[in-house]
Amino acid sequence: MTAPYIDNLVTAALTALGLPTDAATQRGVATHLTRLSSMAALVMSVPLADDIETPSVFEP
Amino acid sequence: MNESTPRDDATLSATETARAIRDGSLTAVAAVEASLSRIAAAEPRLNAFTGVWADEARQAARQIDAARAGGATLPPLAGVPFAVKDLFDVAGHITLAGSKINRSHPPASKDAFLVAQLKRAGAICIGATNMGEYAYDFVTENAHYGATHNPHRHGYTAGGSSGGSAAAVAGGEVPIALGSDTNGSIRVPASYCGIYGLRPTHGRLSRRGAFPFVASIDNVGPFARNLADLALVFDALQGRDVRDANQRVSDATPAVASMRIDGGLRVAWLGGYFADNATPEVMKAIDAFCQSLNVTHRVQWQHADVARAAAFMISAAEGGALHLQRLQTRAADFEADRAHRLMAGAMQPAAWVAQAHRFRAWFRERVRESFRDADILIAPATPWPALPHGTATASLNGREVPAAASGGMLTQPVSFIGLPVLCAPLPRAAGELPIGVQLIAAPWREDQLFGFAARAIREGALAA
Numbered sequence: 384m385t386a387p388y389i390d391n392l393v394t395a396a397l398t399a400l401g402l403p404t405d406a407a408t409q410r411g412v413a414t415h416l417t418r419l420s421s422m423a424a425l426v427m428s429v430p431l432a433d434d435i436e437t438p439s440v441f442e443p
Numbered sequence: 444m445n446e447s448t449p450r451d452d453a454t455l456s457a458t459e460t461a462r463a464i465r466d467g468s469l470t471a472v473a474a475v476e477a478s479l480s481r482i483a484a485a486e487p488r489l490n491a492f493t494g495v496w497a498d499e500a501r502q503a504a505r506q507i508d509a510a511r512a513g514g515a516t517l518p519p520l521a522g523v524p525f526a527v528k529d530l531f532d533v534a535g536h537i538t539l540a541g542s543k544i545n546r547s548h549p550p551a552s553k554d555a556f557l558v559a560q561l562k563r564a565g566a567i568c569i570g571a572t573n574m575g576e577y578a579y580d581f582v583t584e585n586a587h588y589g590a591t592h593n594p595h596r597h598g599y600t601a602g603g604s605s606g607g608s609a610a611a612v613a614g615g616e617v618p619i620a621l622g623s624d625t626n627g628s629i630r631v632p633a634s635y636c637g638i639y640g641l642r643p644t645h646g647r648l649s650r651r652g653a654f655p656f657v658a659s660i661d662n663v664g665p666f667a668r669n670l671a672d673l674a675l676v677f678d679a680l681q682g683r684d685v686r687d688a689n690q691r692v693s694d695a696t697p698a699v700a701s702m703r704i705d706g707g708l709r710v711a712w713l714g715g716y717f718a719d720n721a722t723p724e725v726m727k728a729i730d731a732f733c734q735s736l737n738v739t740h741r742v743q744w745q746h747a748d749v750a751r752a753a754a755f756m757i758s759a760a761e762g763g764a765l766h767l768q769r770l771q772t773r774a775a776d777f778e779a780d781r782a783h784r785l786m787a788g789a790m791q792p793a794a795w796v797a798q799a800h801r802f803r804a805w806f807r808e809r810v811r812e813s814f815r816d817a818d819i820l821i822a823p824a825t826p827w828p829a830l831p832h833g834t835a836t837a838s839l840n841g842r843e844v845p846a847a848a849s850g851g852m853l854t855q856p857v858s859f860i861g862l863p864v865l866c867a868p869l870p871r872a873a874g875e876l877p878i879g880v881q882l883i884a885a886p887w888r889e890d891q892l893f894g895f896a897a898r899a900i901r902e903g904a905l906a907a
Binding site: 396400413425428435437 | 797
């Protein structure tokens with residue numbers, strides 16, 4: 384059982400990204416996005432200062 | 444070697460093989476034939492290889508033998524057979540990356556940088572090894588090429604995603620092999636298979652010619668059955684590649700020489716998250732290791748659980764983006780669950796992924812502080828020893844967790860910030876499955892890892 388907001392996000396994002404939208408794909412993706420969502424909650428809960436920059440390997 | 448018993452050329456170490464070829468007691472052709480015979484005998488049980496290139500290996504061996512006969516000075520790995528995870532380009536062969544889709548790719552036009560480095564050192568490429576599809580895996584249960592089995596117990600995972608390379612080394616098919624490690628894909632299989640594995644500092648070795656997964660975290664490194672071989676291979680792999688934008692260091696760190704140094708390194712063990720997420724059997728082995736080396740200082744990384752989560756998210760996001768076009772057009776040719784995982788990763792809100800990257804920078808600074816008081820940190824490599832193939836969930840200190848994905852929960856927080864890690868096999872009783880330990884150093888201090896591991900072997904705390 385996945386949260387309605389996850390199901391809605393999966394439905395919209397599969398279409399937006401041009402991915403298959405069959406029921407099995409929707410169910411499978413929703414399961415994984417639910418797990419990612421719980422991990423994101425953990426990551427988003429850490430307060431970070433504004434000056435912490437994303438590291439990048441790109442060098443001009 | 445005992446003169447009264449015949450030498451088993453297939454199970455010689457890389458160091459022994461190279462020495463025997465140099466002194467003329469073994470030919471490179473014989474070394475290659477021994478490896479091929481071992482592969483033929485073991486493959487029905489292990490399924491470690493996706494391709495064996497016998498003719499090319501024999502040809503390379505004949506060239507080595509001819510060079511020696513002609514009086515040439517042989518390079519350090521001359522005649523030593525090696526295998527590569529099937530995501531390294533090898534000229535003339537298709538790089539499958541564990542996928543069905545890549546079968547339609549053209550053969551590689553040139554060797555990956557690390558393959559070329561090993562060949563330059565005289566080593567002979569025997570073939571390519573099985574892996575999890577597109578390296579997104581900790582178990583090597585590949586739907587397209589079959590599961591790779593643990594040489595220590597059939598029906599059990601060899602770990603992943605470099606499971607084929609680890610099984611090939613542990614099973615005596617080759618003395619050394621190459622793997623890749625984004626979230627633990629060298630350390631998890633090394634731990635499960637009871638061999639040595641090295642994930643160098645992020646940016647130490649060139650990744651050019653290795654099929655990517657997570658550009659910001661991907662790394663590459665060697666497997667070996669003993670520390671001396673690991674050092675020998677690591678020394679051969681190092682070298683400046685001006686065409687690899689990810690490479691960050693120009694000076695090599697000599698690993699073989701570092702094994703002779705015992706400079707009073709300060710050692711601590713990582714508690715908290717790492718102890719909480721390992722089974723009692725694993726922690727008992729880690730405790731015994733620490734006690735035997737008198738390691739009592741304990742440090743803790745705050746937010747290691749968040750680091751694991753952030754690594755998980757970044758991997759899904761970058762992996763999903765990398766494969767998006769293939770998912771759009773050939774989703775049915777992926778393993779279904781992997782396709783769904785990649786799709787979910789690709790649709791994460793940008794704010795989540797950006798925060799995960801910013802957390803990575805923050806966490807890196809916090810962890811650096813732990814190296815003020817210690818040069819080497821000790822942590823378990825895996826929550827448990829190898830599990831049977833197909834295990835869906837596993838019990839971890841009273842919790843049921845997803846077995847396959849959780850295999851890397853102790854490796855992810857370390858690789859997330861690019862630290863060098865040497866995974867070494869702990870002493871085990873006969874019949875027990877292997878357990879590995881992560882030895883972690885500050886960035887660019889692989890020399891300290893080799894120095895400390897050599898000391899641990901001398902003191903009987905690690906398997907030689």
